[in-house]
Structures are given as C-alpha cells and as structure tokens.
Amino acid sequence: MHKRLFIPGPVEVRPEVLEKMATPMIGHRSKDASALQRRISDNLRKVFFTKSEILLSTTSGSGLMEGAIRCGTLKKAAVFSVGAFGKRWYEMAKFNNVSADIFEYEMGKAVDPSDVEKALATGEYDLVAVTHNETSTGVMNPVEEIGEVIKKYPDVVYIVDMVSSAAGSKVEVDKCGIDICITSSQKCLGLPPGLAVCTFSEKALKRAEQVPNRGYYLDLLQLYKYIQKKDYQYPSTPSLSHMFALDYELDYILNEEGLENRFSRHKEMAEVVRNWAREHFELYSDENHLSNTVTNIKNTRNIDVSALNKALGERGFQISNGYGSLKDKTFRIAHMADCQVKDIKDLLKNIDEILEF
Amino acid sequence: MHKRLFIPGPVEVRPEVLEKMATPMIGHRSKDASALQRRISDNLRKVFFTKSEILLSTTSGSGLMEGAIRCGTLKKAAVFSVGAFGKRWYEMAKFNNVSADIFEYEMGKAVDPSDVEKALATGEYDLVAVTHNETSTGVMNPVEEIGEVIKKYPDVVYIVDMVSSAAGSKVEVDKCGIDICITSSQKCLGLPPGLAVCTFSEKALKRAEQVPNRGYYLDLLQLYKYIQKKDYQYPSTPSLSHMFALDYELDYILNEEGLENRFSRHKEMAEVVRNWAREHFELYSDENHLSNTVTNIKNTRNIDVSALNKALGERGFQISNGYGSLKDKTFRIAHMADCQVKDIKDLLKNIDEILEF
CATH class of the missing domain: 3.40.640.10 (Type I PLP-dependent aspartate aminotransferase-like (Major domain))
Known part of the structure; x- marks a missing residue:
C-alpha cells in the first residue's frame, strides 16, 4: 500500500505532477x-x-x-x-x-x-x-x-x-x-x-x-x-x-492556488499540528521561531515512535522520527507542498486512534 | 508533434520506462x-x-x-x-x-x-x-x-x-x-x-x-x-x-533483452547507419575506431543540415548537427538505448526521401 508522506521531504506529489514526470x-x-x-x-x-x-x-x-x-x-x-x-x-x-x-x-x-x-x-x-x-x-x-x-x-x-x-x-x-x-x-x-x-x-x-x-x-x-x-x-x-x-x-x-493562499495554507496546517501537539505532547522548538512547514514534537509520553509509524503505515501514512540524536526523543510531522488541512486532520485523527487519545 | 530522438542523448525513452518516472x-x-x-x-x-x-x-x-x-x-x-x-x-x-x-x-x-x-x-x-x-x-x-x-x-x-x-x-x-x-x-x-x-x-x-x-x-x-x-x-x-x-x-x-543481444543490436544499428553514410556521404572518423552508439557523417554534399532536421521534424524525427566547430561540416545520427534497427531504417528512409536519394 502506498503511504502518504508527512515527512520533511520527499513530499507527497500530486498525481497530475507525477504524470508530467513521464513526459516524452x-x-x-x-x-x-x-x-x-x-x-x-x-x-x-x-x-x-x-x-x-x-x-x-x-x-x-x-x-x-x-x-x-x-x-x-x-x-x-x-x-x-x-x-x-x-x-x-x-x-x-x-x-x-x-x-x-x-x-x-x-x-x-x-x-x-x-x-x-x-x-x-x-x-x-x-x-x-x-x-x-x-x-x-x-x-x-x-x-x-x-x-x-x-x-x-x-x-x-x-x-x-x-x-x-x-x-x-x-x-x-x-x-x-x-x-x-x-x-x-x-x-x-x-x-x-x-x-x-x-x-x-x-x-x-x-x-x-x-x-x-x-x-x-x-x-x-x-x-x-x-x-x-x-x-x-x-x-x-x-x-x-x-x-x-x-x-x-x-x-x-x-x-491556480495563488502564492499568498499557499503561504496561508502552510500556516494553517502548522497551527493545526501545533495545537494538537500542545494538547498531547509539547513542542520541541522555541515558540517564537516555529517552522511553518515541519513541526518537531517532544516525545513527552515516551511513545514508541517506530511502532506508531508502523501502525500509521498500515493505514497509509508516514511521519518522521526525530533527526539524529533526537531519534525517539522527538517525532516530526511535515506539512508541506500540496498537502491540505484536511489531510493533516486525517493524519492526526489516525494517530489519535492508534495512541487511543 | 513528438519528435523521435536520434541525437546522442537525451534518447527516445520507452513509454513503459516513462511511466515508471511517475511512480509515487x-x-x-x-x-x-x-x-x-x-x-x-x-x-x-x-x-x-x-x-x-x-x-x-x-x-x-x-x-x-x-x-x-x-x-x-x-x-x-x-x-x-x-x-x-x-x-x-x-x-x-x-x-x-x-x-x-x-x-x-x-x-x-x-x-x-x-x-x-x-x-x-x-x-x-x-x-x-x-x-x-x-x-x-x-x-x-x-x-x-x-x-x-x-x-x-x-x-x-x-x-x-x-x-x-x-x-x-x-x-x-x-x-x-x-x-x-x-x-x-x-x-x-x-x-x-x-x-x-x-x-x-x-x-x-x-x-x-x-x-x-x-x-x-x-x-x-x-x-x-x-x-x-x-x-x-x-x-x-x-x-x-x-x-x-x-x-x-x-x-x-x-x-528480457539480454546484455549480449543489446550490444549486438547496437553494433547492427551502427552498421546500417555506416553503410548508408558510406553510400551517400563519408564517415568522419577513423575507420578503425568508429563508435557503436553514434555515427558522425562528413557533409560531403554540403547539404543544409538545419533544413534537413527541420524537414525531419515535420515527419517526427530529430538528428544532430555536428558538434561545436563541426557544425554543418558533419551531422550525427545516434543509435542508442532501446532504438531498434527498424527505427534506424525508418529514419534513413525518411532522410532519403527528403534529400531525394
């Protein structure tokens, strides 16, 4: 099964864009x-x-x-x-x-x-x-x-x-x-x-x-x-x-989308993830300098990040573990490119179900 | 109209391969x-x-x-x-x-x-x-x-x-x-x-x-x-x-094709182009060291290479002019990748028609 990517690159690519990759x-x-x-x-x-x-x-x-x-x-x-x-x-x-x-x-x-x-x-x-x-x-x-x-x-x-x-x-x-x-x-x-x-x-x-x-x-x-x-x-x-x-x-x-709309959508997706993270975990980074494209979440509940990702994989999603020395101490959800707010909500709903929130 | 490429790269890519470029x-x-x-x-x-x-x-x-x-x-x-x-x-x-x-x-x-x-x-x-x-x-x-x-x-x-x-x-x-x-x-x-x-x-x-x-x-x-x-x-x-x-x-x-068959096919395509070139023009390069993948043809008839390529373009083919200082003095036909002997013969037939051989 294809996993929709919520990792900080490569991102999920729209089918229409993939099709252009096949141009003669x-x-x-x-x-x-x-x-x-x-x-x-x-x-x-x-x-x-x-x-x-x-x-x-x-x-x-x-x-x-x-x-x-x-x-x-x-x-x-x-x-x-x-x-x-x-x-x-x-x-x-x-x-x-x-x-x-x-x-x-x-x-x-x-x-x-x-x-x-x-x-x-x-x-x-x-x-x-x-x-x-x-x-x-x-x-x-x-x-x-x-x-x-x-x-x-x-x-x-x-x-x-x-x-x-x-x-x-x-x-x-x-x-x-x-x-x-x-x-x-x-x-x-x-x-x-x-x-x-x-x-x-x-x-x-x-x-x-x-x-x-x-x-x-x-x-x-x-x-x-x-x-x-x-x-x-x-x-x-x-x-x-x-x-x-x-x-x-x-x-x-x-x-079609418009640049300013695109920037706003990224902000909105970031807000949704941040609010979810604040409710269930903590944000890792300085609140004044949070990224609009990827959210790094402190693993305050000490969940098994690999197990979560495996369970998500079975449902067709993929997120990222913490980077390098932050592995298992944080996990990351990217909200980039053509991903929509509803996709983010769908992902979070699935995490909620897996973690029984 | 798509032009089939007989230039020394990029080559014509099989549709099945192009399709793989669109993999999620x-x-x-x-x-x-x-x-x-x-x-x-x-x-x-x-x-x-x-x-x-x-x-x-x-x-x-x-x-x-x-x-x-x-x-x-x-x-x-x-x-x-x-x-x-x-x-x-x-x-x-x-x-x-x-x-x-x-x-x-x-x-x-x-x-x-x-x-x-x-x-x-x-x-x-x-x-x-x-x-x-x-x-x-x-x-x-x-x-x-x-x-x-x-x-x-x-x-x-x-x-x-x-x-x-x-x-x-x-x-x-x-x-x-x-x-x-x-x-x-x-x-x-x-x-x-x-x-x-x-x-x-x-x-x-x-x-x-x-x-x-x-x-x-x-x-x-x-x-x-x-x-x-x-x-x-x-x-x-x-x-x-x-x-x-x-x-x-x-x-x-x-x-599927087999490596040795692939090498033989390239040799065969080269032979077809060389023989055609010897008949109508001359080969540019040392006969003992001819390329199996691209043939450089001396423009002994002083044809207008750009005009030939334009006429070929209207029939859905593209070849190459001479490289750098050899522009118009030679022209090049590549025979690479998944191009078949029949494709080469088809190209040459079209050149024959355009040049009225």
Whole structure:
C-alpha cells in the first residue's frame, strides 16, 4: 500500500505532477528546452520575490549549497547553525578548503541577529550562511532581521538555505537582501527529488568572479554565464522530467492556488499540528521561531515512535522520527507542498486512534 | 508533434520506462529505498562486468566525472582527449586546482595506447582519464588496450567516461583494469537525463583516502562510506523517480533483452547507419575506431543540415548537427538505448526521401 508522506521531504506529489514526470523527451539544445527553462526561471522569480537571475541544477539542494558557499567566499564564511543542515554548510566549506567559522546554537533555538552583528563587526567575514528552515529541529530562523544586519556590510554576501520552506513560507529575497537563496524540488514545491534551484544576485556574481577554484559542475558563475549565452540552456544535460513537472506546478502555484493562499495554507496546517501537539505532547522548538512547514514534537509520553509509524503505515501514512540524536526523543510531522488541512486532520485523527487519545 | 530522438542523448525513452518516472514517492530513508538502490547497484555491476562497488549520483555524467578526477588524483592527471568531452576532463581538473596535463589528438582520431605508455614512463602521473565514446567526433577509444598499458603501473588510477556507451557497447571494467567507470541515465541506459552512476574500485577508494580537499556533493569517497554504513542510502535525497525507472530498465536489459543481444543490436544499428553514410556521404572518423552508439557523417554534399532536421521534424524525427566547430561540416545520427534497427531504417528512409536519394 502506498503511504502518504508527512515527512520533511520527499513530499507527497500530486498525481497530475507525477504524470508530467513521464513526459516524452525533447532535445536539451532545442528551442523548446530554452523556452521551458526560461519560463521556469521567470516564474521562480515570483516565488522568491526577486529580480535576480535563477539557476537550475540537476542535484539535490546540497549541490547548490556547496556551489554557493564555495563561489561566494573570498575571505571567510560565517555559518550560523541551529542544527544538522546548518552544520552541513560548514562541512561544505571545510571540505573545499574554504575558510569558515561556525556559530552554533542550542538545539531548538534560532539565530540571534545580534550575534551576526557582532561577528560582522570584526571585519573577518565576507559571507554569511543561514538555514531558513531547519528540519532537524523544526526552527525557522529570522532571515529578514538577519538581512537587516547584513545590509550594513555591503561587502558581505548573504546565502540562505530555503530548501524546506521556499514556496511554503513567505520570504522576500530582494527585500531581505539575500544574494543566493536555494531550494530543491522535493519540499514545498511539491515535486519528486532531483532538482535544485537558486537565486543569484549581481553581488553574488561579482563575488564569484573574484573567487578562483570554484569547481565545474557546481560553479554558479559557470551556470550563470552559460544560460546568458545559450538562452537558458545549461552546460550539462539537465533533468528534463523535473523541468516539465516544475513548469506545470509553478503554473498551478501562481495561477491556480495563488502564492499568498499557499503561504496561508502552510500556516494553517502548522497551527493545526501545533495545537494538537500542545494538547498531547509539547513542542520541541522555541515558540517564537516555529517552522511553518515541519513541526518537531517532544516525545513527552515516551511513545514508541517506530511502532506508531508502523501502525500509521498500515493505514497509509508516514511521519518522521526525530533527526539524529533526537531519534525517539522527538517525532516530526511535515506539512508541506500540496498537502491540505484536511489531510493533516486525517493524519492526526489516525494517530489519535492508534495512541487511543 | 513528438519528435523521435536520434541525437546522442537525451534518447527516445520507452513509454513503459516513462511511466515508471511517475511512480509515487517513498521515503529515501526507508527500507524500500535501500532495497531499490541495492538492487540497482547489483544489476549495474553486471552491466559493467565488475565486482567494484557502484555509486549513484543525482547529477549528469559531468558531476561524477568531476568527482572522479578530483578524488582520484594525488600527483598529476594525464588526460587523453579526442574531442570536446575529453577536454572537459581537463577543465574539471584545472577548475579544481588538480594538477593535470592534456594529450590531444586530431579530431576524428583515437588515443594511441603507446602515447599512454610514454606518458606513464615519465613517472609524473598517478591518474589516466579517457573518454570511451567521444560523441563530438564519433570515435570509440581502445580502452582495453589502454588498460593493458596502465596495468604495468600499479599506482595509476584509471578513470573512463562511458557516458555515451555503457549498456550499448561492451566494456568489461574489471578486465580492462578501470577503477572508475562513469555513465549517465540519458544515453544507452534508455532513461531520461538526471542520474549518473559509476564503478568505484578498491584502488580508487585507497587513493581517495589520501586526497585532501575532495569537496562534498561530488566526493565519491563520501558516497561510498555512506552507502556502506546506511545500507545503500545516500547522504542527500536522490532522484527516486530515476531510481524507479532505472530499476525497471535494468531488469529489462538483463532479463528480457539480454546484455549480449543489446550490444549486438547496437553494433547492427551502427552498421546500417555506416553503410548508408558510406553510400551517400563519408564517415568522419577513423575507420578503425568508429563508435557503436553514434555515427558522425562528413557533409560531403554540403547539404543544409538545419533544413534537413527541420524537414525531419515535420515527419517526427530529430538528428544532430555536428558538434561545436563541426557544425554543418558533419551531422550525427545516434543509435542508442532501446532504438531498434527498424527505427534506424525508418529514419534513413525518411532522410532519403527528403534529400531525394
């Protein structure tokens, strides 16, 4: 039996979108491919509220994160980490010989913008990397407030991992001063995994031009130059199946559901899960910085999370255990993409029945 | 109208395989995902004739090529190039600060194994990179003979780009002594683009352990260690849609068509195209090293290649112009994947009609 996914990616994909994944192939050097990829970029600009260029990459979000920190850092990167995906930024820098420091927070807490201010005041850093939505802890960082701090330092490039929130939670990239904002297909965009996208500002472009040793496949500057020259075609053969599906879904998001409705629906789903969690368990994360796309629930009743998930599986649902060291101490319910409030209520009703609430 | 693709990737994909691309999602940390990815690896070992581990990467072939040359070179790489994709190896090395020399051949010619011998005799190199099938020129390099030379140098890692030939032309990876052999989904494997795979030998593993600065997303050693520890699950969310399709297609290749039949069919299709080309035009490439998967035809009649392709498009076919500087001087017909001899004959009949042969 198929299990409906309430895990923080891959998400449940609408049948109409899955069908687009089965579109017959076209040449990736054709005019049709150019038009497809240009249209996707134009529509993604609306989702990100940006005038920057959009880059598409046949990788997971991690691929573009690595490209961003590598091509964006000339002096030293300051990574502000509130969990596993924050740490990943730092590892990516280290594994590429990119100079970086990590500023870590207690799990469940958010980045304090005044710490960013203190770090930047040293003059040591020319890049700040932040996770918007940390799925390992269920925390959403204040990327707008952090952006206000960074605006005082015009030489600092600001890169944000919006992998698990873009198209589900409103962040206005240009207003926040974000230079590279990254997401991937299998979260709030509601597609299968396999494609990552990012914004790429003029400032990021100028920085990358100064950085040597940017690599090849993940070099954002190479992608940028190539699509300018070749009318939105990419240096390597891209995942056209994902392009067909993304094109279809973006039209749905912008012209059928509407972006603001989509953001509201995500908030509403989050509220339903939070209220349920407050009633039966506790929320793990800082109440002021709760994620709109995934809720991390403290296992205060010491339930057997695997057994719960197994029982849910028999009813056609799947949720997530806690991440890493939080395994069994928390469990997570994602409310992302095209999942509806009624689906969330259906899931919770089934959990209630299993746990005999 | 859909155009059947006779270009050197993306290839025409069977409807049954496209349908698998639309499979509903499963969790990438589930037992089902482990089983799926383990089964794919086991079956790819048969396609590559190897006992080495198989690594899967959500990138195009270029992603794994970059990972291979970066994690395989400690001293200096010797790149033997017969065209655009050979040069790409060299660029990848340079863009990652990996020391490398390039040995280039006249277009249409193949690598001479005695040149490899000469280069290795200097003791300067600890890696050799070769393109098996150069789609830009239609040449197939003698990777087995080159392997015989390399076997005399036990410290040299041998990496081969089989992007446009694996599963279409027989190369026994272990017999040739190839340490990392790379292919991607959208060529002879008959899938849409978006997934790359490679073999990873014990020697390559030992080498990578010595190489610092291997990056993150494309680091083959990280992929290797992760799948050993996590039962064939990958560090980042992989393209599950491609996994479903590849799993299905590998079963077809191994258990329905049969590998040897598949190789024979590719040879037969190549012969049909070559004979046609010899009759009406000339072959571009060295007769001793003709590709079994793509034929590069010298435009001796000075036909308008774009006009031909446009006319073919109206009949539901697409072929390729010459690559880069060969544009209009040659044109290319690919005979890859699940394309049948009758499809090739159908294409040629239509070209005959258009060109009034």
